[in-house]
Amino acid sequence: MATAVATGSRSPRGLPKILRSPTTARILFPFVVLGIWYFIYYTLDSRIFPSPQQVAVFMWEEITLTSGVRYSSVAENLYVQFGISLMRLTIGFVIALIVGTIIGLAMGVSKKVDAFFHDWVMGLLAMPALVYALFLGLALGFTNLGPIIAVVLAGAPFVIINIREGVRNTPKELIDMARSFEVPQNKVTRHVLLPSLMPFFFAAIRYAYAIGWKGLVITEVFASDRGMGWTIKFWYDAHRAHGVIGYAIFFIIFALALEKLVFDPLAERAFKWRPKIDAVQMAEGDFGGVQREGFLFIEDQEIDERERTASMESESHDG
Amino acid sequence: MAEIKVEGLSKEFGVGEDRVVALENVNLDVGGHVFVSVVGPSGCGKSTLLNILSGIETPSSGKVTITQDNHDAEPGYVFQAARLLPWRTVMDNLLFVQKDRSDATRARCQKYLEMVQLGDKVDKYPGELSGGMQQRVGIARAFSIEPDVLFMDEPFSHLDAITARSLRRELHDMWSQTKKTVLFVTHDVGEAVELSNRILVFAKGGKLEDDLQIDLPFPRDPAEEDVAVAKAQVLRKFEELDLIAS
Ligand SMILES: Nc1ncnc2c1ncn2[C@@H]1O[C@H](COP(=O)(O)OP(=O)(O)OP(=O)(O)O)[C@@H](O)[C@H]1O
Ligand SMILES: [Mg+2]
Numbered sequence: 022m023a024t025a026v027a028t029g030s031r032s033p034r035g036l037p038k039i040l041r042s043p044t045t046a047r048i049l050f051p052f053v054v055l056g057i058w059y060f061i062y063y064t065l066d067s068r069i070f071p072s073p074q075q076v077a078v079f080m081w082e083e084i085t086l087t088s089g090v091r092y093s094s095v096a097e098n099l100y101v102q103f104g105i106s107l108m109r110l111t112i113g114f115v116i117a118l119i120v121g122t123i124i125g126l127a128m129g130v131s132k133k134v135d136a137f138f139h140d141w142v143m144g145l146l147a148m149p150a151l152v153y154a155l156f157l158g159l160a161l162g163f164t165n166l167g168p169i170i171a172v173v174l175a176g177a178p179f180v181i182i183n184i185r186e187g188v189r190n191t192p193k194e195l196i197d198m199a200r201s202f203e204v205p206q207n208k209v210t211r212h213v214l215l216p217s218l219m220p221f222f223f224a225a226i227r228y229a230y231a232i233g234w235k236g237l238v239i240t241e242v243f244a245s246d247r248g249m250g251w252t253i254k255f256w257y258d259a260h261r262a263h264g265v266i267g268y269a270i271f272f273i274i275f276a277l278a279l280e281k282l283v284f285d286p287l288a289e290r291a292f293k294w295r296p297k298i299d300a301v302q303m304a305e306g307d308f309g310g311v312q313r314e315g316f317l318f319i320e321d322q323e324i325d326e327r328e329r330t331a332s333m334e335s336e337s338h339d340g
Numbered sequence: 341m342a343e344i345k346v347e348g349l350s351k352e353f354g355v356g357e358d359r360v361v362a363l364e365n366v367n368l369d370v371g372g373h374v375f376v377s378v379v380g381p382s383g384c385g386k387s388t389l390l391n392i393l394s395g396i397e398t399p400s401s402g403k404v405t406i407t408q409d410n411h412d413a414e415p416g417y418v419f420q421a422a423r424l425l426p427w428r429t430v431m432d433n434l435l436f437v438q439k440d441r442s443d444a445t446r447a448r449c450q451k452y453l454e455m456v457q458l459g460d461k462v463d464k465y466p467g468e469l470s471g472g473m474q475q476r477v478g479i480a481r482a483f484s485i486e487p488d489v490l491f492m493d494e495p496f497s498h499l500d501a502i503t504a505r506s507l508r509r510e511l512h513d514m515w516s517q518t519k520k521t522v523l524f525v526t527h528d529v530g531e532a533v534e535l536s537n538r539i540l541v542f543a544k545g546g547k548l549e550d551d552l553q554i555d556l557p558f559p560r561d562p563a564e565e566d567v568a569v570a571k572a573q574v575l576r577k578f579e580e581l582d583l584i585a586s
């Protein structure tokens with residue numbers, strides 16, 4: 022990586038630095054999407070497919086409550102619908118975290134518990150949210166309970182596999198070190214075991230949250246008369262694509278905001294000990310011992326690995 | 341006074357085809373104010389011996405006791421790799437192995453960090469240090485509990501020659517002032533001769549092949565003739581025992 026940068030800066034005809042930065046790429050992305058959108062809009066010439074400004078106007082009216090649309094007698098606007106979904110998500114998410122952590126810990130510690138739950142967790146992971154959305158609708162009718170259970174069913178498996186992996190990756194060499202210095206068990210738990218679990222716990226939180234949302238929305242489409250999922254369906258039934266797309270964008274904005282305003286700062290605080298890239302390269306370069314016993318790097322790689330598998334799993338989960 | 345007694349110690353890993361004999365019927369009696377080096381080819385069970393003595397591994401058979409004035413001795417261990425908590429600062433890594441966090445304890449930790457030239461790095465995380473610095477934190481950690489016996493597994497092998505040399509001197513001074521028992525694994529015969537009263541020679545298969553006494557006055561300068569001669573004698577012994585791969 023360092024080499025690429027060096028070569029780039031030496032080449033006078035290379036792109037200016039500001040154009041090559043990741044921030045620029047990030048800012049560029051919405052414009053690319055917008056361009057493609059306009060392109061499709063003008064080539065398709067469809068009455069259904071909305072223009073970006075139609076969607077923007079729709080979203081603005083929803084935000085300012087000036088659209089005049091009454092969705093139902095109970096819940097009438099973006100904020101109420103959103104509040105309902107958020108409440109369901111939060112409750113389900115907390116339950117998924119608690120239940121998932123307990124089961125994940127038990128599976129990581131005991132082979133028997135692992136054997137007991139394993140196939141069911143994998144099965145649940147592979148099950149499309151649509152299946153339990155329909156089932157919950159049939160079983161429970163249009164209640165809060167159905168969508169909450171959907172969030173738990175969608176999120177808990179991710180918590181379970183991440184926590185289980187975390188327990189299996191406890192840094193044995195550090196625990197041995199603590200034992201040789203006769204450090205009491207409660208101190209080992211606080212200073213070795215829990216910190217080593219943190220990266221896995223954070224991965225669990227992020228996935229449970231993202232997948233929980235998806236499970237929730239699908240369930241609200243089929244088994245609820247309120248919430249964000251239901252609202253999207255409302256616009257679908259009304260053949261108003263700008264409503265569907267507008268709400269999808271509300272979704273994306275909220276997800277990104279939570280990521281940036283809550284998860285990232287939390288992770289930043291929890292992982293401030295993580296070496297910056299330069300430090301990693303230095304340690305890898307000049308001290309084989311660190312690389313061999315420094316599970317820190319291995320752990321990073323494993324997290325990446327799991328993020329990959331987990332996202333693959335989430336794809337199959339959606340299907 | 342600390343005393344290490346090892347009787348009929350054997351250690352095997354794995355079963356069937358994977359079975360590895362790391363140590364075979366080792367008998368050893370190390371007591372009092374001695375500096376003992378452990379040498380031998382890679383894989384001959386040196387780290388395993390220290391792991392068993394420090395309670396990390398259990399023997400397959402045989403018996404190990406470490407006592408200090410008739411009660412259990414407190415060991416300090418410098419590992420082959422630093423083994424620091426990556427999520428704790430340098431100072432907190434030292435405090436982690438202490439019995440309390442009093443001001444006196446902190447001052448003691450600070451003192452040993454200064455001894456390894458890391459007095460200004462107390463608030464850094466291990467990931468922000470170089471490999472050699474991390475290794476020195478590991479050394480300071482073992483010293484900071486002022487243990488009865490000190491196990492060191494190739495502590496200086498990753499360091500540059502100058503740092504290694506000054507730490508060797510510090511180690512020697514500390515050993516002579518505190519009258520501790522030190523068990524020191526090394527690949528470097530010169531280092532072993534410079535520091536120890538006694539050199540245990542292990543061979544492949546985990547057998548204790550020889551037990552050499554080095555009766556020269558301290559401090560020993562590797563440039564002096566009698567030290568060089570002793571080193572040559574030890575190397576000759578290695579050849580006799582067929583330990584040096586040709
Ligand atoms: N936890 C373990 N599981 C299985 N085998 C092991 C384990 N620890 C050590 N061994 C084996 O026991 C033998 C002795 O290992 P040990 O680490 O004690 O060697 P060493 O003398 O310290 O070598 P080096 O000088 O390379 O550090 C080796 O063959 C090693 O493969
Ligand atoms: Mg070793």
